[in-house]
Amino acid sequence: MTQPPIPPAFILVRPQMGENIGAAARAMLNFGLDRMRIVDPRDGWPNPKANAMASGAGRVLDAAGIFPDVPRAVADCDYVFATTARPRELVKPVVTPERALQMTREMGAAGKRVGILFGPERAGLENDDVALANAIITVPVNPDFPSLNLGQCALLVAYEWGRQQSDVAPEVMALARTDFASREEVEKLGDHFEERLEAAGFFFPPTKAAGMRLNLRNMWARLNLTRAEVQTFHGMLRQIAYKLRQGGE
């Protein structure tokens, strides 16, 4: 019933170095984004250095729209963010990447197109560019050391998209792949130990035996053993018992 949200377009404004255009393309594709626009790239287009840096993400560059100015690049956008570190005189909401990508997701799910402006490496966006935006994205960096370049800024914004889009549980991603022992296998391991411990006179005094058994069962359950580990425990126990029967120490 719910549509997947329209992903944002990353709009690189007057980028200078091809390497950074390529790095932005890779950053985007890492998190499943592929709609790039480029406004008036300094070294023209196509740019071999951009393609070299993009490597596997070259298709993002091949599909990129090239525009002569920012107004034309954002013409079909319903909402525009400008990424900038510097405070501006302009009255505009300033949001974190986290909030911006929440908004992007909500608007995208409602069929709205969001564009995100990234400024040129050295100077950043100009006030005229920022004036076209509905809101500003500022990454809350260490005020004593704010040094994000174009590729890094694009990476963090793309990461936020990916993080919020992801249906991967943040808790434990891969334990599901693990071959855990079944409840019954854990039970049998408990039986095996109990049997040996019983024979060894471990459950003493008798008044405490029931509690000791319960504690052991609890422990086996809590350990969350894999099937292989259960087999290892069985093997260790068997080997110790065998050694004892041989009269070893």
Added chain:
Amino acid sequence: MTQPPIPPAFILVRPQMGENIGAAARAMLNFGLDRMRIVDPRDGWPNPKANAMASGAGRVLDAAGIFPDVPRAVADCDYVFATTARPRELVKPVVTPERALQMTREMGAAGKRVGILFGPERAGLENDDVALANAIITVPVNPDFPSLNLGQCALLVAYEWGRQQSDVAPEVMALARTDFASREEVEKLGDHFEERLEAAGFFFPPTKAAGMRLNLRNMWARLNLTRAEVQTFHGMLRQIAYKLRQGGE
């Protein structure tokens, strides 16, 4: 009453290129982290290329601890994460950066030291390194294009630390700096417009006048005007009225 959490140490394991060590230092300092450890760097230590890339973050490198192997680098850590993209045979929780830094923050607040291992550029961490870790961090990237390098991985992990540590409201960071018009100023602007519109015969037919007035009042409130914008509106209205009185169109 609550202590600030102990920040994590970033442990670069057998890093190859000095540039990436420098980039990691910058990524860390961007988000207020400065505890770096380096295990057996390929090109020895100190590394001039690392310092050149780190630029302003050189002090992170100057203070970095250099270790011959991973066990000694993590010896004083209470909990160790290993960052790796590849699935491992090892049974270990795999968490997102988001979850890992939540855990880091919680453990750090309880006085525990957390170390985060980053592998060498080409090969990544070896199984022996990962075996020393309590849990694995995997960035949930696009499975069709997973290409994060050392500096980028360090940036995303540092960003998560900064994001979760930040007391910046994600919603609207800078509107507080804006000089919004008071309720009374907005009210007076509404009065001014109403007066002019009344004179111009705008509120017609009379049966609809009340609703029209209400809609206008609502609009002025919603626009959230600054003090300067309110003055601009007053000025525009005055000028139009003046022109009309002059017999202009």
